[in-house]
Structure formats: C-alpha cells, structure tokens
Amino acid sequence: MTEIKDYIVYPDNIEIYVPPTMPAKQNKFYKNLAFSICWLVSKFAIRAGSTIEKVNMDGLKPPYIVLSNHTQFADFIVSFRATRPYNFNNIATLDGFVGMAKIMEKLGCACHRKFTTDISLIRAVHKVLHDYGDILYMYPEARYTNVGTTAIIPDVVAKLVKKNKVPLVTMIHNGNYLNAPFWDFRQYRKVPFKATMKQVLTAEQVQEMSVEEINEVIQREMSYDDYKWQKENNIRITEDFRADGLNKILYKCPHCMTEGKMVGKGTHLSCEECGKVWEMTELGEMKALEGETEFSHIPDWYEWEREKVRQELLDGTYKYEDNVHIYSLPGVEFIDLGEGKVTHDLENGFIVTGHYNGHDYRIQRTTKSLFTLHMEFAYKKLNMSDNFDVSVKDDSLYCIPSQKDVVTKLMLATEEAYKIVKEKSAK
Numbered sequence: 466m467t468e469i470k471d472y473i474v475y476p477d478n479i480e481i482y483v484p485p486t487m488p489a490k491q492n493k494f495y496k497n498l499a500f501s502i503c504w505l506v507s508k509f510a511i512r513a514g515s516t517i518e519k520v521n522m523d524g525l526k527p528p529y530i531v532l533s534n535h536t537q538f539a540d541f542i543v544s545f546r547a548t549r550p551y552n553f554n555n556i557a558t559l560d561g562f563v564g565m566a567k568i569m570e571k572l573g574c575a576c577h578r579k580f581t582t583d584i585s586l587i588r589a590v591h592k593v594l595h596d597y598g599d600i601l602y603m604y605p606e607a608r609y610t611n612v613g614t615t616a617i618i619p620d621v622v623a624k625l626v627k628k629n630k631v632p633l634v635t636m637i638h639n640g641n642y643l644n645a646p647f648w649d650f651r652q653y654r655k656v657p658f659k660a661t662m663k664q665v666l667t668a669e670q671v672q673e674m675s676v677e678e679i680n681e682v683i684q685r686e687m688s689y690d691d692y693k694w695q696k697e698n699n700i701r702i703t704e705d706f707r708a709d710g711l712n713k714i715l716y717k718c719p720h721c722m723t724e725g726k727m728v729g730k731g732t733h734l735s736c737e738e739c740g741k742v743w744e745m746t747e748l749g750e751m752k753a754l755e756g757e758t759e760f761s762h763i764p765d766w767y768e769w770e771r772e773k774v775r776q777e778l779l780d781g782t783y784k785y786e787d788n789v790h791i792y793s794l795p796g797v798e799f800i801d802l803g804e805g806k807v808t809h810d811l812e813n814g815f816i817v818t819g820h821y822n823g824h825d826y827r828i829q830r831t832t833k834s835l836f837t838l839h840m841e842f843a844y845k846k847l848n849m850s851d852n853f854d855v856s857v858k859d860d861s862l863y864c865i866p867s868q869k870d871v872v873t874k875l876m877l878a879t880e881e882a883y884k885i886v887k888e889k890s891a892k
C-alpha cells in the first residue's frame with residue numbers, strides 16, 4: 466500500500482496515545498449526556514425543524530448495520546434520535562478523537578485511521594453486532610460531502626455487510642448539507658432537516674444475495690443530491706451570505722479556465738481573472754449575470770471540474786507540487802513537523818518529504834492504494850486552515866498548502882487517478 470523510507474522519528478518526550486480499535490459497549494450515561502450537549506449546541510443549527518421518516522423499520526431490533534450519508538456535525542444528533550432506545554457503536558476516524566478521546570471511547574466509538582486497510586476494524590464490527598448485539602453505525606463516505614452529493618463508497622462495505630449477515634439500514638440526511646455546507650459550515654442557513662431511515666435489506670436477503678448485488682443496493686440507496694432535493698421541495702435559502710466560500714469547491718472558472726481565482730462572497734461567485742460573475746439563487750442554482758450560464762446545477766459544475774482533472778491526468782499535464790506546512794497525527798494529538806514538500810501525480814501518487822527531529826522522512830502513498838483524499842476546510846484544530854492528509858498504517862500527515870483553493874482539485878485528482886490506474890490494470 467505504501468512505501469516508507471526513513472520514517473518519522475519522534476522524540477522520547479512525545480507521548481503517543483492511539484485509542485483502541487475494539488470499541489467498548491456504549492455507556493448509556495455518556496450517551497445521554499453527549500446527546501444533551503450536542504442537542505444544545507446544535508439547536509441553533511436546526512432551527513428550521515427536523516423530521517425523521519422510518520421506512521420498513523417496524524419491529525426491527527438490533528443487531529443491524531446503518532450506513533449513513535455524512536453532511537455535517539448535526540448528523541450525529543439525528544442519529545441519536547433515530548436509533549433510540551437502542552445502543553449504537555460508531556466507526557469513527559482518529560481525527561474525530563482529537564481533544565475528546567475518552568468521551569469517544571465511552572460512547573463506544575471504534576477508532577480507525579482514514580482510508581487505510583485495517584483487519585482489526587473487521588473484528589470490531591463483528592464484536593458490535595454479534596457480541597454486544599447492538600447497532601453498527603457507519604458513515605462509509607468517511608467525510609462530509611463536498612457538494613451535497615454522494616462521495617465514493619468502496620466495495621469493501623458490501624463485503625462487510627455480507628460477512629455479518631444482519632439487516633442493512635440506510636440513513637439519508639437531506640437539508641443538513643444545505644444548512645451548513647462543508648465549504649462554509651460555520652454559518653447556518655435556515656433549512657429544514659429531513660432524515661430517511663430505511664431497512665433496505667433483511668438478514669435473509671443479505672444471506673441470499675451476492676456481494677455484487679448488495680453493493681448495487683448500497684450504491685443505489687445511498688445516492689443523494691441535496692441541490693436537487695432543494696429544488697424539488699422549493700426550499701428558498703434567503704441568507705445573503707449563501708455563496709460565502711463557494712470558491713473552495715468551485716475553484717475553476719468555466720469561462721476563462723483559470724483556477725484558484727474564484728471568489729464566493731455574499732450571494733455571488735466571481736472570477737478575479739476574467740471578471741465573470743454568477744449569482745447563487747435562493748433555490749441554490751447558479752446564474753451568470755451576463756452571457757451564458759455554463760452550469761446552473763452546482764454538482765454539474767463540480768463534475769465538470771472532475772472531468773477537466775481527468776483529462777489533465779490522461780494527457781500527462783497534471784502535476785501538483787507545493788511547499789506545505791505539515792502536522793502529523795500518530796495518536797490523538799497533532800505534532801508540528803514544520804515545513805515539507807508534497808508532490809502528486811499519476812505515476813507516483815503522493816510523496817511527502819521533510820525533515821524532523823534530526824531525520825529526513827519520505828512517505829509515499831501510491832495511486833492504486835488511495836481511492837480518495839481526506840480534506841478539511843477552515844479546520845479549527847489546525848489554525849483554521851484548508852488542508853489534506855496522507856495516511857499510512859500508523860501515521861497521518863496533514864498538509865497545509867501554500868496555494869489558495871487547491872485541496873478540492875487534489876481530491877478529484879486522487880479519485881480520478883485511482884480510477885485510471887484501475888481501468889488500465891483491468892485491461
């Protein structure tokens with residue numbers, strides 16, 4: 466999966482704590498306490514109201530697996546409500562434990578490093594379902610949605626379902642993304658929350674179906690598009706800051722093709738290079754103030770960016786190179802490694818190099834080993850930076866680029882490069 470040369474050496478005085486992969490049974494007291502705190506914190510976020518619709522859920526008792534889309538922090542609150550009165554164990558990634566490791570452990574969270582292969586995770590899932598007899602709650606996209614649509618759900622999720630022979634439930638949140646989109650999640654738009662919890666496969670069906678058939682069901686049932694949902698339900702977002710930060714995902718101008726010079730501010734997105742301006746309407750559509758509207762549906766604009774990156778990868782013009790600031794996350798605390806360098810291309814994947822504690826280090830994550838890239842916007846734990854991280858088995862390197870609005874492109878490039886390599890090897 467990875468090539469590690471001259472791995473990072475930490476000084477003896479740095480204590481590295483990694484939470485157990487095997488989750489504890491959920492502690493009811495902590496669960497209710499956490500729910501109450503989260504409810505108070507998020508009540509402002511969900512002030513337009515929230516509903517939970519349950520489909521085929523009558524009489525269903527744990528153990529079962531829930532696959533949920535992931536749109537923002539408030540998803541957790543809805544999951545507390547939806548699964549009552551039963552216990553559930555979340556698969557949580559290590560970065561979620563930073564600053565709250567002990568609480569996460571009491572809540573029965575199983576700790577997993579993002580986008581790495583981990584046999585112990587399979588054992589943790591088995592324990593939750595078959596020893597505790599509880600609900601296993603997973604966010605298989607493993608990050609908040611960038612553009613209100615489904616991210617990649619790896620095939621391995623279907624294998625996990627098949628192996629455990631329990632009912633499969635999906636949870637689709639609509640409205641949560643529109644309320645606090647990942648690219649501007651600290652400002653809340655007034656949008657109602659709608660969650661749909663649906664048993665999509667009984668235990669018998671899971672037993673009868675092949676992994677491929679289960680995968681088809683997962684891909685179909687987990688598909689969502691919040692902007693489409695907004696239009697269908699005529700939900701008007703009237704806040705005058707609704708386009709603030711939209712440039713973080715719509716980083717490329719479809720008029721002059723320049724990247725990194727888009728500005729989302731107020732109700733408009735504009736290109737500093739050619740001067741073209743688009744309005745983000747109350748129904749979440751883009752509208753050019755003058756001339757052609759290239760994309761009115763925001764996910765179409767995003768997918769066009771993906772297509773452009775794919776072309777660059779195929780014609781050999783794609784190459785990312787930057788001097789970055791690097792923080793590592795070997796345990797539940799970030800460690801400042803100082804300046805380093807990152808390159809990314811089709812042939813080599815990610816190569817991160819630097820010098821720390823008297824040693825040079827070099828970490829490579831190959832293209833075929835990484836189907837997507839974890840990224841953060843305005844990440845509080847790292848100085849409000851936009852960043853991405855490259856993980857290996859027992860460490861993660863969080864890289865803060867020096868350039869503006871590059872992380873979305875890097876993520877798209879990671880995904881497309883992975884697909885290209887897979888397609889080539891299939892031939």
Ligand SMILES: [Zn+2]
Nearest residue numbers: 718721736739
């Ligand atoms: Zn332009």
